[in-house]
Every structure is written in C-alpha cells, then in structure tokens.
Amino acid sequence: MxxxxxxxxxxxxxxxxxxxxxxxxxxxxxxxxxxxxxxxxxxxxxxxxxxxxxxxxxxxxxxxxxxxxxxxxxxxxxxxxxxxxxxxxxxxxxxxxxxxxxxxxxxxxxxxxxxxxxxxxxxxxxxxxxxxxxxxxxxxxxxxxxxQLRLPMSRHPKIQQIAEHLARHPEERRTLAQWASVLAMSERNLARLVVKETGLNFRRWRQQLQVIIALQLLIDGSTVQKVGQALGYESTNAFITMFRNALGTTPGRYLASLAA
Missing domain, CATH: 2.60.120.280 (Regulatory protein AraC)
Incomplete structure (x- = not known):
C-alpha cells in the first residue's frame, strides 16, 4: 500500500x-x-x-x-x-x-x-x-x-547546528577553532561540549559523519574519486586512507564485501 x-x-x-x-x-x-x-x-x-x-x-x-x-x-x-x-x-x-x-x-x-x-x-x-x-x-x-551507520548526536542546539551543516556541506573543512568562532565560544569549551554530548572528540565525530556520507554515496553508485571530492579531500588517496582508518578496509573492498 x-x-x-x-x-x-x-x-x-x-x-x-x-x-x-x-x-x-x-x-x-x-x-x-x-x-x-x-x-x-x-x-x-x-x-x-x-x-x-x-x-x-x-x-x-x-x-x-x-x-x-x-x-x-x-x-x-x-x-x-x-x-x-x-x-x-x-x-x-x-x-x-x-x-x-x-x-x-x-x-x-x-x-x-x-x-x-x-x-x-x-x-x-x-x-x-x-x-x-x-x-x-x-x-x-x-x-x-x-x-555501524550511527552518528552520536545531541539535543544541544549547537551540536545540532554543526551536524546539520556538515551533513549538507560535507566538503567543508571548517576547523574546531573556526566553529568555535561561529558559535561564539572558546575552542576549549566547544571541544569539551562535543565530547560531553557525543562521547567523541571533534575530529572523530566529524570523521564518523564523513564515513556515513561516503557509504551513502558509494552504495548509490558514485566512484571513489567523486566521493573523495564530495567530502573535500584534496586527493583520492587521502580519502581512501581516512576510510581505511575508520573501517579497516578500502572503499573498493568494502563494496565488494557488500556484493558478496
């Protein structure tokens, strides 16, 4: 129905x-x-x-x-x-x-x-x-x-603002210091807030979001090169390295395991 x-x-x-x-x-x-x-x-x-x-x-x-x-x-x-x-x-x-x-x-x-x-x-x-x-x-x-396609989240409005922005603009490489400036906070206080609300530091939290978006794009048929570009990586190798560090395998091998 x-x-x-x-x-x-x-x-x-x-x-x-x-x-x-x-x-x-x-x-x-x-x-x-x-x-x-x-x-x-x-x-x-x-x-x-x-x-x-x-x-x-x-x-x-x-x-x-x-x-x-x-x-x-x-x-x-x-x-x-x-x-x-x-x-x-x-x-x-x-x-x-x-x-x-x-x-x-x-x-x-x-x-x-x-x-x-x-x-x-x-x-x-x-x-x-x-x-x-x-x-x-x-x-x-x-x-x-x-x-594991889970991104730790929070009802805190500042955490939600960051997550929603990064989900819409995954290519953006704004640093923690730059986000602190946008949110009118000190970098140290924002770093503490992210850990308190998500259980991860800012780098790992953003990386998890990037991995999830990468999997969405790869499964929908985008090439590894296009996914790397969509996430703002300067080279395909840099994207593959991030993906392997997060999931223990390369994007190609991960997709092959799904097919199998």
Whole structure:
C-alpha cells in the first residue's frame, strides 16, 4: 500500500496485525516528520535516495539496501531526501525477536522483496497466503547483519547546528577553532561540549559523519574519486586512507564485501 511519508494520518497502532508495510514516495521537496513514537516497532527501508532518523541522541543515515530498526515506544524523527522511495514496516511487539536498541541493518534481496510484496497487499487481507508471507519474512528478518551507520548526536542546539551543516556541506573543512568562532565560544569549551554530548572528540565525530556520507554515496553508485571530492579531500588517496582508518578496509573492498 503506497502512502505519503506521514502515512496520511493512518495510525499503525490502530490494529494488532503482526506486520504491515507501506511503500512511500517522497515528493520533490525534502520531507520531515517531527519526533513521534509508536507502540509497534518500525523498520525503515531505503529503496532509492536516503533517509535520516534521529533516535536516542544519535543520527542514523540510511543509504539504499539498508534499513534502520526502531524498537516500539522509542521517540524518533524521520527526514527523507527529495524523490526518495522508502518502505515502512511496522511489527507488533513480541511478534519477532528483534534488537532491543536502534540499529542499522543490511537488508538482503529476499527480505527486501518480501517487504515490497507485503506493502502491495491490503491490510484487511487475512488470507493464509498473507500469513505465510509474514512468516517467511519473520524467519529471515532477525538474521540481517547489523552495520555501524550511527552518528552520536545531541539535543544541544549547537551540536545540532554543526551536524546539520556538515551533513549538507560535507566538503567543508571548517576547523574546531573556526566553529568555535561561529558559535561564539572558546575552542576549549566547544571541544569539551562535543565530547560531553557525543562521547567523541571533534575530529572523530566529524570523521564518523564523513564515513556515513561516503557509504551513502558509494552504495548509490558514485566512484571513489567523486566521493573523495564530495567530502573535500584534496586527493583520492587521502580519502581512501581516512576510510581505511575508520573501517579497516578500502572503499573498493568494502563494496565488494557488500556484493558478496
């Protein structure tokens, strides 16, 4: 069933179906749903374009082929890129053994097709065929590998200002001292604030954001050279070095492991 990003007023908690899916097509402009929560757990699968979720003082940036799992009753916000295509899968609490914490999952082609097939069916359909489809989905979903596409975040307005700016302009190489000047703080106080709010120093925190953006671009088909340029690196080798230091492998080998 296809709906808008906000499900056009539909309440997923209005029934006790074990699983229900929606395919979402985002309009040309970027869409955002402010903080809300469901009794049911929610899997957000990116089919085309990207979606960013803010959950538990963390930002989850979900590229295609990936999904973010949000346990039930956990406040979250969603922001989709223009012209994105997304699937929402709502799961009744206790219906399946899923992680108790928010996480990113790499979705197999089989699970992707099962979710898409479920989204095509009416929620009033109680046929044995639909029940078998849901059961196969529940057999496969807990085995999807967890990936580290999490950026520690904070509700602090200055941390959010930095994160939102860097997400929109990943090529910018503004230093901690320059950010301190923009935010009318001392460099020392800003450094302490970043560590306090995110658990990482500024360099590692920005690098994690760059890695997430790099993965989004690589998975969407950009070349290593173009990704390095998009992130503001002076050379492709410098970008590859950063990527290898963060993930322990090169971009090419990482993509090959996804294909495998």
């Amino acid at each position: 296809e709906r808008g990003l906000a499900l056009e007023g539909f309440d997923p908690d209005s029934n006790t179906l074990m699983a229900q899916a929606f395919r979402i097509r985002v309009a040309e402009s970027v869409k955002e749903i402010p903080f809300h929560q469901h009794r049911k757990g929610q899997l957000i699968l990116a089919l085309h374009g990207g979606i960013t979720c803010e959950v538990e003082q963390a930002m989850w940036m979900v590229p295609t082929q990936y999904a973010v799992w949000i346990p039930g009753a956990m406040p979250h916000s969603n922001r989709a890129t223009a012209n994105a295509s997304i699937c929402f899968l709502f799961i009744e609490p206790g219906a399946i053994a899923m992680p108790e914490q928010c996480c990113t999952l790499k979705i197999s082609p089989l699970v992707r097709e099962l979710i898409l097939r479920l989204a095509q069916q009416s929620h009033e359909d109680a046929s044995p065929a639909r029940e078998r489809l849901v059961q196969v989905l529940f057999d496969e979903l807990p085995h999807q590998p967890v990936e």
